[in-house]
Amino acid sequence: MRCCFGNNISPEEQQNENEEELKKDVVIRFFMAGMGSAGKSTIIRHLIYLCKTNPRYKYCNEDWSEKQNDEIEFECDTEIWKNKIRENIINAFDIFIKQVYENSDKFQNRDLEIFAKSLQNLNKNKSEISLIEMSDLFYSRLICLLKDPAFKRALAMKNRIQIHEPERKLFDGLKYFLNEEKLKFVFSKNYIPSEADKIRCRLPTTGVQRHYFILKKTKIEIYDAGGQKSERAELLNNLNKWNTSRNCTSNNESFILFVASLADYNVRHPNYPNQTLLDESAAFMDILLNNDHIRHCGILIFFNKKDRFFEKxxxxxxxxxxxxxxxxLSPIELKEYKLYGRFRRKTMYKAAEYKFIKILKQKYKDRSCYSKNTCAIDPTIMGTFISVIKNEIFIKVVSEIVP
Ligand SMILES: Nc1nc2c(ncn2[C@@H]2O[C@H](COP(=O)(O)OP(=O)(O)OP(=O)(O)O)[C@@H](O)[C@H]2O)c(=O)[nH]1
Ligand SMILES: [Mg+2]
Structure with missing residues (x-):
């Protein structure tokens, strides 16, 4: 029988409470890294969204006190998001306009040609995007452009357009915005971005952003490190800082969460045309894991953008x-694909991941490593993340702490 006075609780209950306490004290730490645009911050935005909508999950301050919903901002304020989303779309239109000229194609009429030029100028002077007053005229011209046959031909090449400018590629959230209804909404005077809009937006991270979550009583700390070329220069420094900032009084378990974009498998490297950004990503993972200070960390890899990978x-x-x-790939698999476009998804995952697996097997076979194919714009990413923590990490951590 349970006694209600004093501290007299049964040994069984005491053990349960101890375990709960231990669970509360465990901090699972992630240092999330990868190339620019791999989808790292998209995962964070989804986790924050989850905390806003489900009381079992909490988005916290550094001291683990819960942030109230009205305190939670997705990285920046609404005005910045609004301009960034419009900038993303105008930048994409500019890429397609360039492709129209590269195809030696012509717009249907002179008016469209003039509008295309003005969009290109706007893209060159991005600061003007926030200043222009959006009107129905602007939106309706965008739609005319979208329907123009030459523009459509450029659009049909979206999976292989390569712009030979550093860090300049189509953002992978584009498809969601590229329809009449959405464009009308985004370029209306009173546009306020929804959470789904923000999740699709390309907003590069600068420096390292820290995030604190409590997911089903487990404390999760995630450092989201910017992956653009300029940001990667500082990365090893930031990694060392993250490593030395461990709180020795609590039970930490640290992981490198590497995010690679499968959609980069056919994006040529700007300096080495025989290589792709996926090759660069694998080389970057190698540099990261080779760091002596993080030998104790587990490795998690999210092979992200599987939707775009299969679309391509x-x-x-x-x-x-x-x-x-x-x-x-075997010669038969290669032939089947090249001649008829037939492939098995599993085979193609293996093919793209091979560059990473080879490095892991050759150089890091003594490290515990776990990988997952993900799509960070899909809400199921939250379930994936939580199940990885629950099944792959927490069970291991708790069984080590409570043998
Ligand atoms: N289609 C698709 N788009 C994705 C996926 N993951 C991310 N994106 C989009 O890719 C773009 C870049 O994502 P981010 O999360 O900003 O990339 P990041 O890794 O944080 O990039 P940096 O901050 O520069 O290091 C955004 O437009 C996202 O909406 C995915 O799985 N599928
Ligand atoms: Mg980011």
């Missing part, structure tokens, strides 16, 4: 790009 693989314009990842 299914696009006949991209068939020959398979050569970038053909190392693990």
């Amino acid at each position: 693989l299914s696009d006949q314009f991209c068939r020959n790009d398979i050569d970038f990842i053909k190392e693990s």
Whole structure:
């Protein structure tokens, strides 16, 4: 029988309470890294969104006190998001306009040509985007452009357009915005971005952003490190700082969460045309893991943007790009794909991940490593993240702490 006075509780209950206490004291720490645009901050935005909508999850301050919903901002304020989303779309239009000219194609009429030029100028002077008064005229011209046959032909090449300018590529949230209804909404005078809009927006991270979550009583600390070229220069420094900032009084378990974009499998490296950004990502993972200070950390890899990966693989314009990842494919698999576009998803995952697995097997086979194929714009990413913590990490951590 349970006694209600004093501290007299049964040994069984005491053990349960101890375990609960221990669980509360455990901090699972992630240092999240990867190339620019891999989808790292998208995962964070989804986790924050989850905390806003489900009381079992909490988004916290550094001292683990819960942030109230009205205190929670997705990285920046609404005005910045609004301009950034419009900037993303105008930048994408500019890329397609460039492609129209590269195709030696012509817009249907002179008015559209003039509007296309003005959009290009706007993209060059991005600060003006926040100053211009949006009007129905602007939006309706965007729609005319979208329907123009030459523009459509450029659009059809979206999976293999390469702009030879550093850090300049189509953002992978584009598809969601590229329809009449959405464009009308985004370019209306009173546009306020929704959470779903923000999740699709490309907003590069500068420095390292720290985030604190309590997911089902487990404390999760995530450092989200910017992955653009300029940011990567500081990364090892930041990694060392993260490593030395461990709180020795609590039970920490530290992980490197590396996010790689599978959609980069056919994006040529700006300096080494025989390589892709996926090759660069694998080389970057190697540099990161080679750091002596993080030998004790587990490794988690999210092979992200699986939706875009399969979209590209299914696009006949991209068939020959398979050569970038053909190392693990058999001659029959390669022929089936190149001739008929037929493939098995599992085989293609293996093909793209091979660059990473090879490095892990050759150099880091003594480290515990776990990988997952993800799509960070899909809300199921939250379930994936939580199940990884629950099944792959927490069970291990708790069984080490409570043998
Ligand atoms: N289609 C698709 N788009 C994605 C996915 N993950 C991220 N994106 C989009 O990719 C773009 C870049 O994502 P971010 O999360 O900002 O990338 P990041 O890794 O934080 O980049 P840096 O901050 O520069 O290091 C955004 O437009 C996202 O909406 C995905 O799985 N599928
Ligand atoms: Mg980011």
